[in-house]
Amino acid sequence: MRLSTRARYGTRLMVELALNYSKGLIFLKDIAEEEEISEKYLSHLVIPLKARGLISSSRGAHGGYRLAKHPVEITVKEIVQTLEGNISPVECVANPSICKRISTCKTHEVWDILDQKITETLNSITLSDLIDNKKQANTSK
Amino acid sequence: MRLSTRARYGTRLMVELALNYSKGLIFLKDIAEEEEISEKYLSHLVIPLKARGLISSSRGAHGGYRLAKHPVEITVKEIVQTLEGNISPVECVANPSICKRISTCKTHEVWDILDQKITETLNSITLSDLIDNKKQANTSK
DNA sequence: ATAAATACTACTAAAACAATAGTATTACTA
């Protein structure tokens, strides 16, 4: 159930863009330095994020990246889904036709519920929440 | 965010044992046949499940496996955790000392919340729920 | 004794993942 490095680093990248939202274009180089992630690696993550319409870019000198929408309009689910592909815990939840046992499978239900909870959770948290520390983790047992 | 085959197959194995809870010892061979999973593969999963105290076994002819507790006392979380190890979506949630950026990391919070939701969900569902179809997936958007 | 089951050890193959390298293209600036 581990999130990929892709999704983790991508979320950090997006947080940096959110923090600098008002400043316009930001160089990947600067984000790489701030987050201590290789610029080369980040340069791969940026492509699908742009294709998804979450960020926009400008090429050439004084180019850079910025969020394509306000931080409040971008959910963590969108980011993770973009970088990780389908986020469901098992293949058959998103794509039931791949398994012929689906109609009798007693375990399908629990993965379905789990998928819903994960989706719901990531959908409810935006970049704005992250940079404002609005949402608080429930530390009680 | 995919669950491993180990955890999926292991859960199916446990469901089979739950379905046959009243019948005493069950051969792995029969479970393998019923679930269409290689007996060899299942024979690996059985070891940590036994070590965790979720199942018990008897060797020799007329041996087999059974649940060590009533299906209502075994949660899906226990099963997944046993087979998958730590189930947290990122390493630093379970083990904060591995990352020096933790105090300033804006993304840590979301993974923490996600971890809690996943744990909570899997903790709330028992083998008994699975075989009774008691819990129902919420199909509304 | 024999047969039928679990327990254990080792290995292999395949897939996923992380990360780097190098080149091409774009566009601002002087």
Add this chain to the structure above:
DNA sequence: TAGTAATACTATTGTTTTAGTAGTATTTAT
């Protein structure tokens, strides 16, 4: 219009994880 600094693209490599198989040892009921 040449130079420079940025993004865009393509390819490759190395590592780790995961899935799965093979074979042997041990236990126990008959």
